[in-house]
Structures are given as structure tokens and as C-alpha cells.
Amino acid sequence: MNFYVMTLFPEMIMQGVSTSVTGRGMARGAISVEAVNIRDYTNEKHGHVDDAPYGGGAGMVMQAQPICDCYRALEKRILEGQQAEGREQKKPRVLYMTPQGRVFDQKLAEELAKEEDLILLCGHYEGVDERALEILQTENVSIGDYVLTGGELPAMVMIDCISRLVPGVLGKEESADIETFHDSLLEYPQYTRPEIYEGRRVPEILLSGHHANVEKWRREQSIARTLAFRPDLLPEANLNKKEQKYLESLLAEAEERKKECN
Ligand code: ADE
Numbered sequence: 001m002n003f004y005v006m007t008l009f010p011e012m013i014m015q016g017v018s019t020s021v022t023g024r025g026m027a028r029g030a031i032s033v034e035a036v037n038i039r040d041y042t043n044e045k046h047g048h049v050d051d052a053p054y055g056g057g058a059g060m061v062m063q064a065q066p067i068c069d070c071y072r073a074l075e076k077r078i079l080e081g082q083q084a085e086g087r088e089q090k091k092p093r094v095l096y097m098t099p100q101g102r103v104f105d106q107k108l109a110e111e112l113a114k115e116e117d118l119i120l121l122c123g124h125y126e127g128v129d130e131r132a133l134e135i136l137q138t139e140n141v142s143i144g145d146y147v148l149t150g151g152e153l154p155a156m157v158m159i160d161c162i163s164r165l166v167p168g169v170l171g172k173e174e175s176a177d178i179e180t181f182h183d184s185l186l187e188y189p190q191y192t193r194p195e196i197y198e199g200r201r202v203p204e205i206l207l208s209g210h211h212a213n214v215e216k217w218r219r220e221q222s223i224a225r226t227l228a229f230r231p232d233l234l235p236e237a238n239l240n241k242k243e244q245k246y247l248e249s250l251l252a253e254a255e256e257r258k259k260e261c262n
Contacts, residue, residue, distance in 0.1 A: 001115065001166045003033045004078065004092070005155050006070055007122040008049065008062075010035030016156040021170065022163050030168030033159060038062075041070040050125050059126030067121070067132040078117050092117040094138045095158070096128070097151030101140030104158060106181040108141070112158075113165035120158065122151030184236035186229060188221035223247055227254075 005013045013035040017023065025031045042049050043065055050060040075091065082089050093115060102108070112118060121128075121138060133140075143154040163169045180187040191202040205217045223243060226233050227250055239247060 001031050001113070001163070002078075002117045003031065003159050003162075004074055004117065004119045005033065005035045005122065005152075005159075006038055006067065006074065006119065007035055007152055007155070008038055008124055009122075009150070009152050010037045012152050013122075013156060016152075017159055022160055025163050025166065025169035028168055030166055031159075031163050036070060036074055038066050038070045041073065042066040043069075053126060057126070061126055062123060062128045062132075064129040064132035064135070067128065068135050071119070071121075071136050074119065078119075082117070087116065090116070092119050094119045094121060094136045095141045096121045096123065096133055096136075096138035097143075097154040097158075098123060098127075098140050099142045099145070099147050101142040103145075104141050104143050104154075104161075106161075109158070109161045110165060113162050118162075120151070120155040122155050124150040181233075183238050184226075184233045185219075185222040186225040186233070188218040188225070219243060220246055224250060227251070 007013055013033070017033045018026065022031065022033070026033060039047060039049050042063075044063075048063075049066045050062050053059070053061045071094070078092055079089050093112075095112075095118065097120065121136065141154070141158070143157050148154065191206060195202050195207070203217070205213055208214070220243075223237070223239070223246060226237065227247065234247070
């Protein structure tokens with residue numbers, strides 16, 4: 001899978017993705033990341049890429065021309081690359097990083113991980129000239145309800161999250177599907193050596209070697225954690241009858257406790 005990031009800070013992106021798991025995925029050829037400098041495409045003689053907003057107001061707005069020219073050159077290169085590799089020619093999706101967008105979640109990550117090429121557009125300053133977004137037909141994506149200074153960190157968050165779903169990025173032992181949000185449940189607690197740390201023991205069941213009991217305990221822990229911290233996820237969870245009963249028993253216990261407090 002190939003990520004193309006349109007940005008004014010290409011070195012920030014490349015430094016961010018070149019380490020750890022994404023860096024390894026790049027070295028293995030499972031993913032590629034290319035940061036394209038929007039500034040390289042400006043027609044302005046001083047290299048400016050932004051200007052004051054029409055109608056007044058604070059800050060600067062990124063101009064449409066360098067963004068559109070950067071995009072057109074990139075799109076042409078991507079389509080040619082697809083052809084050269086004998087792949088079906090497909091206009092890549094263009095994701096614009098903005099707090100006004102659809103909130104990025106695991107479901108969207110899974111959907112995007114199926115793409116071969118993705119373009120991520122990073123804005124800065126007070127935003128991007130709306131006409132550029134119309135011309136590029138961007139899909140707006142937010143990483144959460146808070147405002148950052150630019151789209152680079154959101155782009156890196158998305159690349160990290162999507163990459164680990166691409167075959168060949170995670171090692172054999174590092175499965176992408178028995179973790180938090182898989183099945184809309186939070187992850188169960190993990191323990192490693194030593195068996196006792198500052199007087200705290202590893203739960204006995206994990207030392208039992210009884211695989212089925214360990215699995216059952218882990219599922220129950222996931223359900224209990226999800227109920228405690230993210231109950232909004234539970235309606236989406238795929239619980240079998242026994243697990244549903246377990247959830248009901250937790251809810252009944254909570255109800256009991258509430259009554260005792262009153
Ligand atoms: N740019 C600034 N804040 C952002 C956010 N929360 N998500 C995506 N892009 C952004």
C-alpha cells in the first residue's frame with residue numbers, strides 16, 4: 001500500500017513514519033510513504049503558499065494553486081505507476097485532515113487499508129482555500145474533537161493505524177485482530193514476568209496453562225473493561241449467549257451497588 005502525503009513539512013512526516021513498526025513495514029516493502037512538498041509547486045516568485053483570508057480575519061489561508069498543481073502532478077504519477085505495474089487504473093482517494101471531518105476510527109481504518117494508493121492532504125495556518133478542496137474532491141477526516149496546528153500529526157496517526165492492518169507490516173506474532181476495538185471490545189489486561197511484582201500477583205488463571213479457561217477469562221475481562229470505560233461500544237460487540245449473560249450479571253451487580261449506596 002502506498003501513502004502519499006501532501007504537506008509543507010515533509011521531513012516531519014518522514015521522520016515520524018520511518019521508525020518502529022511503520023519503518024519496518026517500509027523496509028519490507030509492505031507499505032511506502034512519500035511526503036510531497038506543496039511548496040515545490042508554487043508559482044509565486046518568493047515561494048509563498050498562503051495569503052490573508054478574503055473578508056478579513058486572523059491568520060493565513062493556504063492558496064489553491066500550489067495544492068492543485070501538486071495534486072495533479074502526483075495523481076498523474078500515481079496513475080502512470082499503476083499502469084506500469086499492470087494494476088487497474090484507479091483515481092486515489094484524497095483525504096483532507098481537518099477537525100471538521102468524519103471522525104477517524106477503526107472501521108474507517110479497515111476500509112482504507114483495502115486501498116492500494118491513498119493521498120493525505122495536510123493543511124496549516126487557518127485552513128485551505130475551499131476551491132482546492134472542491135477541485136480535489138477531498139474526503140474530510142478528523143482524528144478527534146480537538147484542534148491541532150496542522151494536519152501532519154493526524155496524517156501520521158492515520159498512516160500508523162492503517163499500516164498495521166496491511167499484510168506484512170506486523171510480524172507473525174503481532175496479530176492485528178486480537179486487540180482493542182477488535183469486535184468492538186477493549187483489550188484484556190496483559191502480564192509478563194515476574195510472577196509477583198511489588199506484592200501483586202499475576203492472575204492465577206494465566207499460569208494454569210488451560211487455554212480455554214484463559215480465553216474465557218480474557219473475553220470476560222474485555223467485556224468488563226468495555227462496560228467500565230467505553231459502554232458506548234457494547235451494542236456493536238459480538239457476544240455469544242454466555243457472554244451476554246456475563247454482561248447482564250455485571251449490569252445487575254452494578255445496579256445492586258447503586259442501591260446499596262442510596
Ligand atoms: N487539523 C487540525 N486539527 C485536526 C484534527 N483534530 N484532525 C484532523 N486534522 C486536524
